[in-house]
Amino acid sequence: MVEQSQVRGAGRIRRGPVLAVLSVASFMAGLDLFIVNVAFTDIGRDFAGESMADLSWVLNGYAIVFAALLVPLGRLADRYGRKAGLLLGLTVFTLASQACAAAPSLWWLVAFRVVQAAGAAALIPTSLGLLLSAYPAERRGGAVRIWSAASAIAAAAGPAVGGVLVDASWRWVFEVNVPIGIAAVLLAARLVPDSREGVTARVPDLVGTAVATAAIALLALGVVKINDWPGERTVLVAAAALLGLAWFWLRSLRHPAPVIEPALLAVRTFLWSNAAVLLFTVAFAANLLLGVLWMQQVWHYSPIRTGLAVAPGPLMVPVMALIAGRLAARVPVGLITAAGCMLCAFGVVLIATSLGPVPAYAAQMLPGWLIGGTGVGLALPTILSAAAVELPSHRYATGSAVVNMSRQIGAVLGVSLAVAVLGTPRGYTDAHTAYVHAWLMVGAFMVIAAITALGMTPRRPRPSRPVPEPETEVIARA
Template structure:
C-alpha cells in the first residue's frame, strides 16, 4: 500500500463533487464491512459453538483467529501489489472475494469449513482495506483529502460501537445472518464501485513484497495461537505444544531475516529505524491484545455466566465502544499541550485499570450496572485515548509517500495483537462447560488483558520523536 498520490496514472483525475461523495461512500462502506467482521463475530461465538457442539472452545477460537492471522499477513503485500497494478481492480476483487466468502461462511456445514471460509474472507478484507485508502488519497486533494481520510478512518470506530449491537440483533435470528448481511451490501458496493471509481496506481517503481514475508507471519502468529489455545488440552510440556512454540519462534526469526536481507521485504527496514514508528507498532500489539481479549472475555462472561440473550449482550457491551469517539476528541484537544506518548500511556493504563476493576468485582450472581458497566466505560475511555494516538503517531514521522504503507503495517501489528489476546483468553477458559466455578478462569484472562495493556503502555513511553534521525 505504498501509494504516492503524486505518481498515480492519469486515470485518477479529480472527480465531480457528486461522484466524489459516491466514491467516499462506497470506499468507507467496504472498509466498514471489513472492520465490522472483527467485532460482530464475537457475539455470535456462543451460537456458533452450539451449532458444532462436538468442537472444543479452543477449536472454535479459530473462527476469530483464522481471520485475524490471514488479514495481518496479507494486508501489506496485497495493498502494495494493488498499488503497482490497479487499485480499482484490487479493491473490487477484494470486495468480491469478501462477499463470496461471507456466503460460504453462512452455509458452513461444519466448524472447519467455517474456519477456512473465514480465512478466505480475510484475503478479501486484506485486499480491499488498503486499496480503499489508496483510492481516497488519489481521488481527493488538499483539505478535502484530510476530511475524507478522517471519515474513512472513523468507520473503524463506528464498526466497533455498532458491531456488538448489530451482531446481537442478527444472532437472534441465526448466527449465519452475521455473514449473510454482507452479501447484499457487498453486491451493492461492487456495482457502485464499478461505475464510479477511477483507476490509479503507483508508478514509482517500488516492488511489492515477496510472498515469503506473509508466509512467515502466518507461520509465526498461527503457531503461537495454536500453542496457546491448545496448551491446556495437550499439556504445556507436551511435544506438540513445544513444537508449536518452536515453530512460532522459527517463523519470527525467519521474518526478521527476510526483513533485514530480502530485496523485497515485507516491511522496509528503513521504516523500523524511525523511532515513533517502531515503538508505536510494539505498543499497538500490546494494546491490541488487551482490547481483543477484553471484548471476547466480556461477551463470553455475559453469555455463559450471566445467561444474557444475544441482543442483550450486544447492548451491554456497546457502552464501551461508544466512549471511544468521545475520548478520541478529548485526546485530540489534549495533544496541543501533552505529548502523544503521554496520552497513549494514559489510555493504556486506564484500559488496564478497567481490566483489574472487572476481575476484582464480578460475581456469578452480580449486577451489570455495578460490576461490568464501570469497567466497560473505563476501558472505552482508555481506547479512545490510546488507539487514535497510536495510529496517528505511528506514521507522523514518515514521509508522505510512505504513510499508507506505514498505516497498513500498524494495522497488521494490531491484528497480531488481537490474535494473541483472543488466544490468551481461550487458554484460560478450556472446556468452559466443565468448569463448576468460572470466576478464576475469567479472572486470569482479565489479568492477561491488564498485563498486555501495561506492556503497551511501556512501549508507548518510547514513542517520542527522535529529532536526531531523519525520516525514512
Template sequence: MERRWQVLLVVCVGVFVASLDLFIVNIAFPDIAADFSGSDLADLSWVLNAYTIVFAALLVPAGRLADSIGNKRAFLGGLALFTAASVACAAAGSVETLVGARIVQAVGAAFLLPTSLALLLREFPAEQRPVAIGVWAASGGVAAAAGPPVGGLLVELSWHWVFLVNLPVGVAAITIGSRILREARATGPDAGRIDVPGAVAVTLGTGALIAAIVNGDSWGWTSTRTLALSGAAVVLLGAVVLRTFSHPAPILEREVVGVRSFRLAVSGGLLFFVAFAAMLLGSVLFLTEVWDKSVLTAGLMVAPGPATAAAFSVPGARLGERIGPHRVGALGGLLFAIGAASWAWRLGDDPAWARDFLPGMLIGGAGVGLVNPALTSAAAASLPPARFATGAAVLGMGRQVGTALGVAILVPVLGVPTGAGSFDGVWLVMVLGALAAAASFLAIGPLHAPRPSARPTAPAVTTVEVPA
C-alpha cells in the first residue's frame, strides 16, 4: 500500500477511536451510574461534561502548539495519552478518579483530532484531497453508527470494556504511526513563539462558555454561576480577539480568523451541529420515551443515519470538487432539514420505524454525509498548509460549541416528554439550524487557493521525512 494511504488509515483510526468514545460512553452512562450508586447524579454527570468542556477548551491551544512543535509528535502524544487514560477510566474505583481520567482523555483527544487532519492534508496533492477528506469525515460517521450498538454490546459484559476497547486499537495505531508519519511543523521567526496569555485566555474562555451552556439548565440560566461563567467567557474571548491584532504570534492568528470563507465555514459548522446534536439526542429520547424502546434497540434504530452519512462522505467530497464545497454543504443542510421536517410530519405515538422514522433518518444522514467533508474542504481551502492544525482546531471548537448549544436548547424545548407532540419543537430546532447552516455555506462562495500572507514573519511549513 502506498504510504499516503497508510497515513490516511492511521489518522482515521485515531479519529475513529476518539469519536467512538463520545458515543459509547453515553450508552454506558446508566451502568456507570448503577455501579457508583452511592454517588450524587450531579457528580456523575461530570463523567460526560468534564470531557466535553476540556476537549472544547483545549482544541485551539493544542492545534496552535502542534503547528509549532510538530504535528506527528502532537498526534502520537495525544493518542498515547488518550489510550493510557482509557485504561485509567476502566480501572477507576471512584467517580472522582473516573472524572479525572476522562479529563486526561480529553486532553489527548484535543491534540489528536486537529493534527490528524493536518498530517493527512500534507500527504495528498490538491487533486486528491477531497477523497482523503471524505474518508477522514467518514471515519467519524462510522464511529457514530457503530457507537450505540457496540456500546450496547460491550455494556452487556461490563461498562469497563467501553474504555478498554481503546487499548489494542490505540497501541496498534501508535506503533504503525511512529514509523510512517512524517513530521511537519511551521518554520519562521515566530513559528516557535506561543502566546501563553492568549492560550490561557482561549482555554479558560471556551471552557467557561461550554460549562455555562452544558450546566445552564440544571443550574438555572439566570443563576449566579451561569451568569458569572458567561461573563467570564465574554471577557476572556474578547481579550483573545484583541490579542489577535496586537500580538506578533497570537494564539488565533490573522491568517486563520481573518479569512472570510473560513469564518463562514466555522459559523456554518456551529449552526449545523446545533441541529445535529438536537437530532442525536432527540431521536434516542423519542424512541425510548415515546415508543418505549430499550437503549440498545434505539441505538440500532438510529445507526442507519450515521452509516448513511459515512457512505455519502466520499461522494460528497468528490461532488464538492466539481461544484464547490459551498454548494454541497448547502445541499447537505437542506437535506437534513427535509429529514427533520419529515419527522415532524410523520412521527406519532404508534411505532412505525420503517415507514415513519427510517426515511427521515436516511435523508438526514445523507445531509450529514455531504456537510462534513464540505465543511472540512471549505476550511482547508481557505488556509495555508502551515495553519491546517490550527484551522482544524478552530473548526472543531465551533462544532463543540454547536453541539453543546443543541443539547442546551433541546432540554427546555422538550421539557418532560408526554407523547410525540412534545417533540415538535425539537424537530423545528433541527430544521431552523440546518437551514441557517445552509445559508452560511452558500455565503462562502467559490473558493480559491489562499494568497500568501502579507506579514513578513508568517511561517512556512517544513516537512521532515521519516524512514519507513
C-alpha cells in the first residue's frame, strides 16, 4: 500500500510539476492508440503490395502487447522501483518511436510497434503508482482524474493531430514522440520521487503473460486471414488460440500472482464492466477504422481532411462525460452505459444507410458521427468509473489495469473483424456493400454491449464478496 511504500524525497515533492510529467506519460501512451489510424492508408501506399490483413498488424501488434504487459510491468515496477520503470518505459517508447519512423518495411514497422507498446505498457501503471505515492489520500481523487483526462484528450486529439502530421509524411506520426519523450525523461528524472513496495511485491506470472499474448495474437491472425486461408487452417488457429486462453485461465486459478486475479472477477460490477468495455471497444475500434478508411479510400480525402472530419465525434466525449457524471448520482450506471451504447448503434446504422459515392460529409457522415460521439461520452467514462467502484481500495490500481487490458483486447478484435468483413472489394458497389455490412456488425456489437452493461449497476443491498488483501498494492481513492 502507499502508506507502506518506500517513497524517496517525499518532503520535497513539487506535486504540480509531478502531475504534469506523469500526465504526459499517460497522454503519450494513449495518443499512439489513435493517431496511427489516420496514417493507415499512407502506410499501405508506401509499402505497396501489402494486404489490408497484413497492415492491420501495425494497429493490432501494438494493442496486443500493450494489453498483455500492463499488469506484469506494473507489478515488476512495484517490486524494483516505479521511477526506474517509468524512465525505462519512456526511453523504450521514445527509441522505438524513432525506429518506427525509420522502418524500411512493413514487418520492421510492426516489430518496432511491438517494442513501442512494451514501453507504453510500462508508462500507465508506473505513472499511476508514482502519482498515488506523491499525493496524500485526500487529494488522490482529483490528481487521478487529471491524469485520466490526459488519455481522453489524446483520444480526441489523436485523429486530428495524425491528419496534420500524415499530410507531411506518415513517419511524422512516430517522429513527433521523440522530442516529447526526451523532455519527459529529463523532467521525470529530475522531478518525480521514487516509490516501490520492495521484495514483498510478488513477481507476476510471466509465463502466463506470454501464453495469453500468443493466444490473442493467434485469434487476431485467424480473424484477419479468414478470407485468405482455407477454412481448416482458420479453425485450427482459432482452436489453438482458445486452448491457449483456457490454459491461461486455469493457470491463473493456481498461480500466486496471476495476471488477472479470479477474485476480482467475483465482484459483480467489475465482471460486467469488463465484459461491457470489451464489447464496446470491439465496436468502437472497428467504427473508427471504418470511418477513416471510407473517407480516404472511397471519398479520397487527404489525411488532414480525414483527421479533421473524425475530430467532431471525439470532441463530444468530454462534454457528455461531464453530463454522465452528474446523471450517475440519480440514474443507475448500467442504464447510462446502455443508453450510450444504443446511441452509438443508432449513429453507425445512420452512417451505413446514408453514405453515397459522392462525398457529402455534413449530410452523410457528420450526424451519425456526432450521435456516436455522444454515445461514447455517456458509455465509456461511465464504464471506466464504475468498474472499480465495488473493489476495495487496495485493488484499485490492479483493477484499472485489467479494465485497460479488456479495452485493448476489444480493440484488437474490432480491427480484426473490420478487416475481415471488408475483405478486398473491387469497385464502388462491392466496397459500399462491404462497409454497410461492417457498420451493421458494429451496431450489433453495440447492442450486445448495451444489454451487457445492464449488469454493471451495483446491488447496494447485498455487498459483493470481499477481495482478499495482498501483501502490497497501490491505493487509489478516485
